[in-house]
Amino acid sequence: MSLQQVALADGVRLLEGKRNWWFLGRGGITRPGAGHLTPEGSLRSETEHRLRERGLFSSPPVRSYALTVLTSTHCNPGCGYCFQNTAQDTAGGSRPPRIARARLTSPTITSILGFTERQMADAGLERLRILLFGGEPLLNPRGCLELLERAADIGMTSAGMISNTTLLTPPLARKLSALGPDLAQVTFDGDRADHDRIRVNRADGGGTFDTIVRNIVRAGEAAPLRWTLRVNVSQETFHGIDALIDRLAGSPDPSRCALYFARVGDVGIGYANDLLHTGELSEHFTRWQRRALELGFTVSRPGCPPPVPYLRPHGRPLRSGDQRGRDPGQLLGDRGQTRLGGRDGHRRLPARNEDR
């Protein structure tokens, strides 16, 4: 695919492919041929009319209330780019300073669920999707389990989690899965050697690659979980990503995994990534996606994400989705961590620079 693209109204994009074009709309993706475009590269009016009629310009209706809950702000690894760090580790180690520690408790769960119930009623939504988030959510397994158990009473129909999985044991996977989560997102920072240099335990500086792979495999044997494997792309991981894809195809089972590649950037804490968004970088992303498909992984298509506001309790949006847990006035389980706009059927968990 070339880099040629056309931005249309409503955030819709047209990308030129080898044989045709890709239309990325809020309501779906389609492939118009050259005959559907004007010589200038815009949609012909009759084509646009048809796509609007089919709903491809508008977001599908919201069916579920999506709730993201931080069950622990602490984390066992000390990744240098983590959005919940407050600076770099000046000693050059794996212990960057972080936001204050907090854990989700029973009273906060009561508060969150009460707030959520009211918000769902206001929005006319009866279904709830919960995302367990951190720090590392599994540093507070009791909080995760209690939240999921009690959320069933207010209409929780599905759940997922973003976890580094270093603490995910088969019994815990079984318990979590029985209460809702069917999808977990975990991150790899490049191939094993790169990952073990970047994603290290705070306590002993040890690598986590083999632990993560082992835990995914064992948890997958214990529970019907599917996985989104996020691959962080930076100047430190770039050269090992082809090898990583092939390594992951050996284990865990690719048919239960989606691979997702994301460039890691600085969220204001001094993490440097020299990789620039260039045509060359795009070609690497395309090659990785193709290889992942060849090996049996699922990959997500580029899309046209709907605008999703993150709301504070008083209804004003947070500065951005990346501020969760960092806002000084925002407590763990604060109602400001809820968001409207979740949709049934979306398969990839929210993708952010900070995620596991």
Ligand code: SF4
């Ligand atoms: S990026 Fe994820 S695993 Fe790494 S320190 Fe932050 S919360 Fe922990």
